[in-house]
Amino acid sequence: MTDLPRTPRTTPRRKPDRVSHDAQAIAAVLDEALVAHVGFVEDGLPMVVPANAWRVGEFLHFHLAPRGRLAQVMASGAQLCVTVTLVDGLVLARSAMHHSMNYRSVMLFGVAEAVEAPEEKARVLTALVDHVVPGRSALVRSPDDRELAVTAVFRLRIAEGTMKARSGPPMDRADDLDRPVAAGVVPLTLARGELV
């Protein structure tokens, strides 16, 4: 999860993590994730706030308290950087140095737009329930007019998204390979327990 070099390198180094603009791979990350980290600038300072986020079509959606800080920021037309990260595995090498993580991270830039029409709000909020538990929206009470009125919904276009990822086994140095320690990848998944 190191970042991209900005300057050309002459010395050998680890292969940089893979960058992609593949729309399907980006959609898969957004569809698996529950939380996005929303970055904005406030009084010249960075702010990073977690928020539920879910994809419907070509947009990533957010639901917010209308008078809350993040809704005010989005309504103001502030530039956003929204990052969604999934941790896929622990990469356990034979040297401390070559430990790493397998992950996929999507970064979106842009300005959010408010979803104002009640029927569109209802549609995407229904999609949120089904994003969390497929099929659940048919079982629960749909939002009424008052609930829709007190829920701000914003969306951000996904088109400009960038994905960065690492996958695969550790890359040990040849002279470490004989070391008597188990190495490889420990897969990580967000496991759901029983409803309490």
Added chain:
Amino acid sequence: MTDLPRTPRTTPRRKPDRVSHDAQAIAAVLDEALVAHVGFVEDGLPMVVPANAWRVGEFLHFHLAPRGRLAQVMASGAQLCVTVTLVDGLVLARSAMHHSMNYRSVMLFGVAEAVEAPEEKARVLTALVDHVVPGRSALVRSPDDRELAVTAVFRLRIAEGTMKARSGPPMDRADDLDRPVAAGVVPLTLARGELV
């Protein structure tokens, strides 16, 4: 995961998520997490980059490629906002509106400082290996001088951290309670599979 209201409210609403400065609770979040989202401002625009992060004592640590973007940002003394979020559960209500998530999120602000001394670098990188898999640092090869030289380590003081969290069951409206649908909390944990 809605944000704090900035303006006083006169209408009733859901209780805002709990904010805390409890040092032990903040340390627990940092110790459970694998990834932080690092926010900074670049050319006036927000950037949010995921990075491995781990706590040693009163500092959250980062290891970076020395010539990478994030290392350059940290070395420049830029103001950072670092947010670490754990998703603890899906809160399934009887109405779409009252669905929520249980989570804990820590936000740190400040300027990172470089960890330069090789012995201190080695100490905290060893702690990273044990953060990922307790006890593993004793089994793997420790970083050599060259590896330490090509790894930038930065740290950010935790003291000013803020935690925001939601926990507990859904808060359904009284007239939804008879609805014939299962409701409650689905616990979420980051599960580790078998080493591949």
